[in-house]
Amino acid sequence: MRLLHTSDWHIGRTFHGHDLLDDQWRVLSELAELVRAERVDVVLVSGDLYDRSVPSGEAVRLCVDVLERIRDAGARLVVTPGNHDSPQRVGAFAEFAAAGGLHLHTRTSRLHEPTVLEDEHGPVAFYGIPYLEPDPARQVLRSTSAPGAAEQDIGRDHPSVLGEAMNRVRAELAGRPAARSVVLAHAFVTGGEASDSERNIAVGGVDRVPAAVFDGVDYAALGHLHGPQRVSELVRYSGSPLAYSFSEAGQRKSVWLVELGAEGVSEVRRHELPVPRELATVEGTLEGLLNDPDHEAFTECYVSATVTDETRPQDGMRRLQQRFPHAVHMDWRPAGGRAGAALRYSEAVRGRDERQIVRDFVANCRGGDPSESERALLDRALSDVRASEVRE
Template sequence: MTAMRVLHTSDWHVGRTFHGRDLLAEQEAVLTGLADLVTAEDVDVVVVSGDLYDRAVPSGEAVETCVRVFGALRAAGARLVVTPGNHDSAARVGAFGEFAAAGGLHLRTRISRLHEPVLLDDEHGPVAFYGIPYLEPDPARQVLDSLPDVPGAAPVQGRGHEPVLAEAMNRVRADLAGRPAGTRSVVLAHAFVVGGDASESERPIAVGGVDTVPGSVFDGVDYVALGHLHGPQTLAEHLRYSGSPLAYSFSEARQRKSAWLVDLDADGLHEVRRHELPVPRALATVRGRLDALLAEPEYAEFEECFLSATLTDDVRPVDAMRALQERFPHAVHLEWQPENGRATAELRYSEAVRGRDDTTIAEGFVADCRGSEPTGGERALLAEALHAVQVAEVRE
């Protein structure tokens, strides 16, 4: 039995950095590699469910990277359906959409047209791909309320994402009901569905404290390709997050980045398979004293990883990041949590400075930050700085 095969991806975030490190090369390597998967698995359609870019105004380099990736996927034989997420500018992503569709790139970015599907055929008939862009509640409400009435439609009531997304799906179902029997359906949506697990790298989409939507909003379609959450997740057989193709925070270190291969046969959803993606550079976290991290052989396996280190030295080491990067060139994050607990002690500012002169306060600040008293040379430097401030104040 043949079927239409869909590759579900999302949250590419092209142009994103990782703790200041450029990721364009890694992103292009993983995303262009999807072309090999398209060829090997005879994929018909690749969908991107939002957050194509990491910012509303992507850099020229990010745009060029996307162009090359799209070109590789089209050359491998796949058509593409893309909808914007909360990081994207819908207008920019959708620019020249009518022209792009002629080449097999379908950009579904307009709220006013979310009920108009991309229709792609296989031997069983049409498959309707509905792209629901990220719906900022107030602007989306205005657009949806201005559209002509359809069966099941109603003015949007309430705040947050659920009311506008529910109305968007009402319009999708109304359109689907008017199509020939047997038309199968795929919805692309960018939202936080109840039951999903978040990570640290997603931008919050809460409005008035309401950010989640129930999975039941999407009832009535064959498959829902979700975007927004960065970990691959299955909320129901037909309701899934693909997650991001790369890890964008250390909270994602244990996630196995992947994409879903979705097969639609004559009766609708037939099978979904997970395909794990390559990891250009692994993430790792270590904890210990600086001298041990720099010398112990047990840490050798992390030398090529993006590294987050927590130092437990009693005194904050001077220039610790530079020292770490001599052994771990991709160390990008550093914290100090001394075993003696000094760094976590809390004291109200008014209590800390009461009855102290400026010199004592400045020296105390150094001691609190580093975990040890300032040296003689540092005391002299602080005194000189304070004197310069006093002279400047007198001149004013």
């Protein structure tokens, strides 16, 4: 049986305010072509189909279209929700969807109940563990202990609830001695490397789970971290299909192709995904960025620029976008740093009139004094404020 492991689609996400639906469609629809070319039997999606718990209509339509294309290409799907998803929304009509080859594992109380699929070597049990928010998951797990079992306390952190979840998976799997096993989970596993675009899931300062929690299964298909990586040979993150922060600029986005033989995993291959638009970071004075021929290669990239002018450039982003139409972020960091030590507010305003305070505020924000026309505008605004106070 051949599996395709993917996760963290985050459909509906924006990139510094830029709509990514077209980019997401271009990459995710490629998965259907990969399923067809590689004769993939099952596609695993380990959480975060959407970027928010209440996705837009456009995001839902895109997700449904992608899932349909994958199914039409010949693969069945096993899906779990991540920390960005609403389990109730993702799991709606799960029983009906399973009849069409889409298996949605969204309920904490039923995480030990696998989807069992067959190949020429026998059964493969797929266990989907939805993202486990520690306290709610703890309550559900405590209330759904096996009949007659002594109530066992479960800690209020990620290692405790995921550890209990995996204990239940292993107990169920013990009754299937002939089955190979795959677990989908959405968590931060020790040994993984984070990016800037993942939402913090720490509870009480504890977010990481030891990789040993997945001992006893043939393959753990993880989601949450956006960089493709191997925690161990059989515990892997596929990463997100697109870059969602500039910290991911050096990553080559990909999926894992996992071959299950008679004895378990026989091969794992990495397949790189297309890049709709590259990311680039540039630094220098605004005039240098606008005119340096070395930056010509970045004109079609998403660009994050650090401008080093001593004074904050006026209309900096607009001017950058004249050369880099897809510039999405600009940071101002004067080359020499701001002159003078920062003063406490009470010291900064002592002995100064309102006009000087306002002018100094503008100078501090921009790194340079306001122009003559700007000073006149500020003075006029102060006069209007004083006049309104007199009328009141």
